[in-house]
Amino acid sequence: MNRRRFLGTTMLGGAAVFGVASAARAFSQQSCGDTASVAACDEVARHKQLLIELKQQIETLHLSPEQEQAALARAVCPFCGAPLIG
Secondary structure, eight states: OOOHHHHHHHHHHHHHHHHHHHHTTOOOOTTTTTTTTTHHHHHHHHHHHHHHHHHHHHHTTOOHHHHHHHHHHHHHTOOOOOOOSO
């Protein structure tokens, strides 16, 4: 292997590492004030509200603690189908 080939492969390897590092920096946290994440935050708030309402309804039924836990474990969002507890 000559010096030119060695330096060429070394530079390509370094460029690949730099490319991976810059791709990793592409991920960032967004607050709920950003327009892209408002819908996700609204869903979380809606799920919390649905869970509160469900717990209030369960209390009026006077179920055992085991029955309450089973009902909460089966609860899903009527809008998106995601579990409310999890």
